[in-house]
Amino acid sequence: MSHEGNDGYVSALAQRNASKAMQAIWSPRKRFETWRRIWLAAARAMNEVGLPVTREQCEEIAAHLTPTDAEIDRAREHERRVRHDVMAHVHALGEVAPKARPILHLGMTSQDVVCNADVLILNEALDLVCLKLARAIDELGDFAVRWKSLPTLGLTHYQPAQPTTVGRRAAQWAYDLWLCLDRLTYTRAFLRLRGLKSATGTQAAFSALCGTEAGRVDRLEERFLKQFGRTLLKDEVHLLTSQTYPRVADAFVISDLAATAAAAHKMFNDIRLLAGRKEMDEPMAGEQVGSSAMPYKQNPMRCERGTGLCRFVISLAQNPLDTAATQWFERTLDDSANRRVTLPEAFLALDGVLDLAHNIAAGLFVHEGMVRANLIAEMPFLLTETIMVAAVKQGHDRQEVHEAIRRHSREAAVRVKEKGLPNDLLDRLRGEPMMSGVDLTRVLDPSAYVGRAAEQVDKFITEIVTPLRERYGERIEALPTSDPGV
Numbered sequence: 380m381s382h383e384g385n386d387g388y389v390s391a392l393a394q395r396n397a398s399k400a401m402q403a404i405w406s407p408r409k410r411f412e413t414w415r416r417i418w419l420a421a422a423r424a425m426n427e428v429g430l431p432v433t434r435e436q437c438e439e440i441a442a443h444l445t446p447t448d449a450e451i452d453r454a455r456e457h458e459r460r461v462r463h464d465v466m467a468h469v470h471a472l473g474e475v476a477p478k479a480r481p482i483l484h485l486g487m488t489s490q491d492v493v494c495n496a497d498v499l500i501l502n503e504a505l506d507l508v509c510l511k512l513a514r515a516i517d518e519l520g521d522f523a524v525r526w527k528s529l530p531t532l533g534l535t536h537y538q539p540a541q542p543t544t545v546g547r548r549a550a551q552w553a554y555d556l557w558l559c560l561d562r563l564t565y566t567r568a569f570l571r572l573r574g575l576k577s578a579t580g581t582q583a584a585f586s587a588l589c590g591t592e593a594g595r596v597d598r599l600e601e602r603f604l605k606q607f608g609r610t611l612l613k614d615e616v617h618l619l620t621s622q623t624y625p626r627v628a629d630a631f632v633i634s635d636l637a638a639t640a641a642a643a644h645k646m647f648n649d650i651r652l653l654a655g656r657k658e659m660d661e662p663m664a665g666e667q668v669g670s671s672a673m674p675y676k677q678n679p680m681r682c683e684r685g686t687g688l689c690r691f692v693i694s695l696a697q698n699p700l701d702t703a704a705t706q707w708f709e710r711t712l713d714d715s716a717n718r719r720v721t722l723p724e725a726f727l728a729l730d731g732v733l734d735l736a737h738n739i740a741a742g743l744f745v746h747e748g749m750v751r752a753n754l755i756a757e758m759p760f761l762l763t764e765t766i767m768v769a770a771v772k773q774g775h776d777r778q779e780v781h782e783a784i785r786r787h788s789r790e791a792a793v794r795v796k797e798k799g800l801p802n803d804l805l806d807r808l809r810g811e812p813m814m815s816g817v818d819l820t821r822v823l824d825p826s827a828y829v830g831r832a833a834e835q836v837d838k839f840i841t842e843i844v845t846p847l848r849e850r851y852g853e854r855i856e857a858l859p860t861s862d863p864g865v
Contacts, residue, residue: 392724396688396731398859404504405723411446411454413496414468418483419444421575424602425485428595430588436479443475450475465489486584487575490710494573494624497722499607501632504726505567511733512560512639513851514858518740519553520844522546526745527836530825531658532754539757542825545659545745547832550839552646556736557843559639566635572607573624574600574616579709622710626703629722630696636725637696643732644689647682650739654679657749662742685735688728695725754825759804762822763788766808773816780813787811 393402403409419440425432446454450471458467465484473480484492527546534540577584582596589595604616617624653659654677661681698721702714763784770780791804805823808814848855 390724390727392727392731396684396734397727398730398734400859401504401507401727401730404500404507405726407451408446409500410496411451411468412444413499414465414492415440415444415446415472416499417492417495418472418487420603420606421485421487421491422479422482423606424575424599425482425588427602428589428599430485430599432482432485436476436482439476439479440472440483443472446471463489465492486577486588488578488584488622490573490623491575491577494620497718498570498572498624501722502567502570505563505570505632508636508639508726508729508733509560509563509567510851510854510858511730511737512556512563513847514855515733515736515740516553516556516560517844517848517851517855518737519549519556520840522740522743523550523553523836524840527833528826529745529747529750530754530829531750532757537652539761541761541830542754542758542828544829544832544836545750546836547829548649549740549743550836552642552649554839554843555642555645556639557847559635559642560847562635562638566631569631570628571615571617571624572604573620575603576617576620579622580620621706621708623706623714626699626706626714629718630699630703633699633721633725634696636729637693640689640692640729640732643736644686644693646736647685647689647739650743651679651682651686654682656753658746658753660744660746661739662744681735681739685732685739688732688735692725692728692732695721751825755823756802758823758825759791759802759808760788761828765822765828766814766817766819769817769822770813775813783811783813784808 419437422432422437422440426434426437443450446468453474454464454467454471456467457470458464461467461470466489469484473483476483523546525546526549527544529545530542531545531548532539533543575585576582582600585596585599589599600616650659650661654661660677661679663677698717702717702721705711706714767777767780767784771777787804787807791802791807794800795802805819808817809819
């Protein structure tokens with residue numbers, strides 16, 4: 380086993396949480412390879428509009444799109460000297476593509492490279508997030524169907540409320556995640572490339588290159604965009620930029636990631652609370668240790684990790700807003716160091732969250748006995764209005780019945796809360812003269828009070844989960860099994 384890195388800090392996101400796929404998207408090699416794709420696309424576009432760039436030079440760049448470890452190391456050497464990462468990679472690429480070296484980065488500013496590359500990387504990262512969200516929703520859909528008819532105690536203000544079903548509650552978790560998926564899908568489609576805009580967004584350098592020929596600069600940018608599958612200039616490139624694409628676009632992305640984290644956090648927290656009520660448990664490995672001191676412990680550690688990661692993503696939502704707000708005039712460089720941390724770590728953390736969400740949903744265990752016991756313990760209180768109506772139908776005065784039930788309920792509550800004894804409200808009501816003729820046994824059936832919970836689950840599956848499976852099904856199956864890590 381290699382011990383490299385044990386003497387320096389290693390990100391917990393990379394070591395313990397994020398998948399290899401998401402780490403690859405944000406890796407140095409991916410970043411620098413994407414830069415080279417930008418340089419190639421610009422060179423080809425220049426060649427196509429008749430600027431002094433040859434096909435041979437384009438082909439030489441294309442032959443070196445994926446930088447080797449040696450080339451990345453060489454770029455780092457250049458950066459220590461020139462103190463500029465983009466120029467360092469211009470020099471490194473020029474050394475392995477000497478014929479193309481004279482035209483590399485021609486007419487371009489650093490953000491013609493970096494901003495366009497960042498959008499391509501964001502696009503790929505959002506695609507993976509959407510796919511993993513769809514997988515979690517799919518798994519929760521299966522769980523919801525399995526338990527759609529099992530009544531459980533509904534809780535509002537974390538106090539007993541009208542019953543729902545175990546499956547209906549899970550469908551709500553999944554629906555919340557679907558709302559986030561819908562937003563992220565839109566945000567991904569909204570991403571626009573910066574295009575070729577020069578140092579302050581005016582396209583001055585490209586205007587100088589293209590001369591006075593009408594429309595040549597636009598044709599140059601259009602041909603650049605087409606190499607990334609972008610064909611509608613007005614919809615797929617920013618109309619106006621400063622030196623960077625509008626940094627508020629980053630805020631849109633991170634805000635939607637934070638909203639997704641909030642929805643996942645709610646699900647994780649609900650499961651943690653249900654584990655405390657002994658109604659539900661997340662999956663637990665055979666030799667998993669819950670506590671170093673208390674051997675019996677079975678802590679919801681996956682949900683706990685999930686909530687911790689979610690809080691981190693949520694905390695990042697303010698950051699890109701601050702960055703967008705403080706870009707002076709055409710640009711100030713304080714966005715750079717910040718974005719190098721904020722963008723990848725938001726995605727790495729949420730990637731871990733979504734793997735946890737799928738893993739937990741796939742192995743979530745329901746303790747039916749405790750679900751029923753907790754519900755039945757509260758049912759007498761929940762049914763007091765129904766019992767009151769039944770008594771009035773027998774000819775009793777509504778106000779007198781209300782007072783009688785209120786008095787018996789208070790006495791039963793004292794017995795439960797202060798003496799720790801079972802709820803005897805029904806026994807008390809059976810001895811109440813105004814309850815004569817009311818079938819208290821029939822009234823107690825929980826299934827009569829869950830409304831349309833099961834039908835709502837079915838509708839959710841039909842209208843949301845099934846179309847989702849049709850859209851993402853094969854890609855979901857191709858995903859590696861989610862691993863909760865260590």
